[in-house]
Amino acid sequence: MSEALANLLSETRQFPPPAELAAHANVTIDAYAEAEGDRLAFWAKQADRLAWSKKWDEVLDWSNPPFAKWFVGGQLNVAYNCLDRHVEAGRGDKVAIHWEGEPGDTRTITYADLHELTCRAANALTDLGVTAGDRVAIYLPMIPEAAVAMLACARIGAAHSVVFGGFSADSLSNRIQDASAKVVITADGGYRRGKPSALKPTVDEAVANCPSVDHVLVVRRTGEEVAWSEKDLWWHETVETASAEHTAQPFDAEHPLFILYTSGTTARPKGILHTTGGYLTQASYTANAVFDLKPETDVYWCTADIGWVTGHSYIVYGPLSNGVTQVMYEGTPDTPHKGRFWDIVEKYRVSILYTAPTLIRTMMKWGEDIPAGHDLSSLRLLGSVGEPINPEAWMWYREHIGGGALPVVDTWWQTETGAIMISPLPGVTAAKPGSAMTPLPGIVADVVDDQGQSVPNGGGGYLVLREPWPSMLRTIWGDDERFIDTYWSRFEGMYFAGDGAKKDDDGHIWLLGRVDDVMLVSGHNISTTEVESALVSHPSVAEAAVVGATDPTTGQAIVAFAIPRGSTDITGDAGEQLIADLRNHVSKTLGPIAKPRQIMLVPELPKTRSGKIMRRLLRDVAENRSLGDVTTLQDSSVMDLISSGMTGAK
Numbered sequence: 055m056s057e058a059l060a061n062l063l064s065e066t067r068q069f070p071p072p073a074e075l076a077a078h079a080n081v082t083i084d085a086y087a088e089a090e091g092d093r094l095a096f097w098a099k100q101a102d103r104l105a106w107s108k109k110w111d112e113v114l115d116w117s118n119p120p121f122a123k124w125f126v127g128g129q130l131n132v133a134y135n136c137l138d139r140h141v142e143a144g145r146g147d148k149v150a151i152h153w154e155g156e157p158g159d160t161r162t163i164t165y166a167d168l169h170e171l172t173c174r175a176a177n178a179l180t181d182l183g184v185t186a187g188d189r190v191a192i193y194l195p196m197i198p199e200a201a202v203a204m205l206a207c208a209r210i211g212a213a214h215s216v217v218f219g220g221f222s223a224d225s226l227s228n229r230i231q232d233a234s235a236k237v238v239i240t241a242d243g244g245y246r247r248g249k250p251s252a253l254k255p256t257v258d259e260a261v262a263n264c265p266s267v268d269h270v271l272v273v274r275r276t277g278e279e280v281a282w283s284e285k286d287l288w289w290h291e292t293v294e295t296a297s298a299e300h301t302a303q304p305f306d307a308e309h310p311l312f313i314l315y316t317s318g319t320t321a322r323p324k325g326i327l328h329t330t331g332g333y334l335t336q337a338s339y340t341a342n343a344v345f346d347l348k349p350e351t352d353v354y355w356c357t358a359d360i361g362w363v364t365g366h367s368y369i370v371y372g373p374l375s376n377g378v379t380q381v382m383y384e385g386t387p388d389t390p391h392k393g394r395f396w397d398i399v400e401k402y403r404v405s406i407l408y409t410a411p412t413l414i415r416t417m418m419k420w421g422e423d424i425p426a427g428h429d430l431s432s433l434r435l436l437g438s439v440g441e442p443i444n445p446e447a448w449m450w451y452r453e454h455i456g457g458g459a460l461p462v463v464d465t466w467w468q469t470e471t472g473a474i475m476i477s478p479l480p481g482v483t484a485a486k487p488g489s490a491m492t493p494l495p496g497i498v499a500d501v502v503d504d505q506g507q508s509v510p511n512g513g514g515g516y517l518v519l520r521e522p523w524p525s526m527l528r529t530i531w532g533d534d535e536r537f538i539d540t541y542w543s544r545f546e547g548m549y550f551a552g553d554g555a556k557k558d559d560d561g562h563i564w565l566l567g568r569v570d571d572v573m574l575v576s577g578h579n580i581s582t583t584e585v586e587s588a589l590v591s592h593p594s595v596a597e598a599a600v601v602g603a604t605d606p607t608t609g610q611a612i613v614a615f616a617i618p619r620g621s622t623d624i625t626g627d628a629g630e631q632l633i634a635d636l637r638n639h640v641s642k643t644l645g646p647i648a649k650p651r652q653i654m655l656v657p658e659l660p661k662t663r664s665g666k667i668m669r670r671l672l673r674d675v676a677e678n679r680s681l682g683d684v685t686t687l688q689d690s691s692v693m694d695l696i697s698s699g700m701t702g703a704k
């Protein structure tokens with residue numbers, strides 16, 4: 055990446071941790087030096103936060119890279135670590151999950167309850183013939199049974215493969231087939247946008263093409279009528295009647311824990327494999343370090359779906375292994391009204407909130423009056439994950455959700471990394487809006503140029519990881535070659551994350567999006583993220599997406615799509631005026647090289663189900679092509695909405 059990129063950044067605001075938080079933080083600045091002194095000893099110490107049945111012989115075996123073995127020879131049970139040990143320590147009555155259904159029904163589940171449910175599910179799965187090493191597919195809404203199903207698999211050593219409930223029958227059946235899952239755990243449906251949304255028909259269609267599946271376990275959630283076949287069993291007749299006595303067996307540290315498929319925008323999904331000891335060590339440590347979890351007093355809420363890795367590491371394994379109380383919410387943020395999240399924060403006195411930039415920008419669009427009408431005084435820490443967070447969205451989050459005082463931790467990681475890798479430490483780091491700041495203790499990340507050379511401060515390039523880490527993916531399920539090709543072949547001896555990044559003058563890391571999202575304009579590399587951030591920094595813009603469109607003169611030209619904030623008038627000349635203002639605003643903020651050729655004002659942006667902008671479709675619009683595959687869109691009508699509501703189209 056070139057100088058043009060290096061010159062774009064001008065963010066200078068910086069926010070030190072609140073004194074009170076810093077004074078009592080779980081992790082202090084010493085952790086960095088400690089890990090630098092002896093990285094493996096540092097991780098061994100974090101592994102010791104868990105209960106092991108058998109201690110490891112060696113922390114890391116890296117004799118056959120990129121195939122890592124962590125805590126070699128050690129044995130443990132993940133579910134025991136998340137449940138039994140809290141119950142045995144007398145904390146069984148502590149609430150594990152305050153669950154809130156979308157229609158407003160609630161369940162309060164203690165650690166003892168969760169332990170009992172998990173034991174019953176473990177016994178039921180065993181009765182159905184599931185044994186250690188088998189795979190179980192989970193296709194559930196955000197109900198407590200999702201966590202129970204995952205923990206039950208972990209308890210008996212079966213790898214779970216959770217498939218997000220929004221995926222189609224085809225996607226589900228591909229994933230079931232790829233892992234040869236024996237059992238599928240699903241529900242009749244869940245609640246979304248105020249009504250039942252069926253899941254079972256999708257499973258029926260998928261399972262018809264999956265000979266590996268012997269049984270389908272069905273949770274009754276909506277009570278809607280479902281078709282029934284000889285493979286189907288009701289959860290309440292199978293799990294809830296099974297014995298509540300179950301002794302967890304220890305498994306090898308490298309025993310598979312789960313497979314989670316990442317949906318690339320083009321290629322066949324990759325089954326990312328995570329194993330037991332290293333994964334739990336880092337998920338547990340990072341939850342404790344980055345969210346400063348205080349199990350006695352905190353109420354933690356991660357708004358992700360369990361179908362994504364965020365739900366795996368920061369709803370199930372990280373928080374539960376730390377024994378914290380958390381909130382789990384089934385539905386959408388605007389059902390029955392746009393203040394639902396803040397109702398939940400107020401009701402459960404949530405103290406730590408972990409959410410995604412796409413949601414923060416949506417909240418910005420809805421306006422600050424909505425959170426302002428709620429008592430958010432219980433909050434003490436805010437987190438963000440999933441995409442680069444634009445500085446303005448970061449500021450809005452701190453200002454309007456955090457009362458202008460709370461630390462915001464922007465956490466960079468991936469399905470592949472298993473746990474948070476780059477993030478501020480809330481009691482240590484003076485965070486800059488929009489920067490993930492520094493690698494966590496024990497993590498060695500860098501930004502390198504095309505040749506794999508470390509770039510100096512102020513330079514931009516590719517984000518890499520230079521040393522193995524405990525929760526790293528072990529391979530792509532069934533495809534070691536693809537694992538090597540995808541992650542370990544671009545730069546010798548380094549893990550290539552696929553993200554562009556830069557180091558600022560202080561050496562802090564700024565993520566710039568996937569490298570495929572970098573535009574080449576008149577020979578200059580310009581990141582879509584930076585132009586988007588410039589647009590969002592204008593008071594009339596709520597959200598923006600930028601793509602590079604083929605241009606006869608400049609190679610690629612910048613084309614932007616912007617959603618105006620709620621009250622902005624964009625009718626007639628006002629729309630044209632705003633577009634002109636925005637082009638000048640970007641030019642002034644980032645330099646003339648980054649001035650968009652064209653800006654279109656739109657009511658919505660196309661997003662994947664995990665909230666990432668599908669720039670591929672916007673590129674089709676920008677280049678006047680018919681649209682490519684729209685099946686991974688969260689809302690398939692959004693592209694019609696965009697073409698019909700566009701201001702500024704030529």
Ligand code: WT7
Pocket residue numbers: 316362363364438439440441442443464465466467468469470490551552553565566567568664
């Ligand atoms: C990709 C991984 C990690 C859980 C959710 C996404 C982007 C993620 C950040 C961040 C900038 C981020 C990257 C990464 N990403 N967090 N804080 N700042 N970009 O998991 O679906 O595997 O996606 O999400 O591009 O490579 P995922």
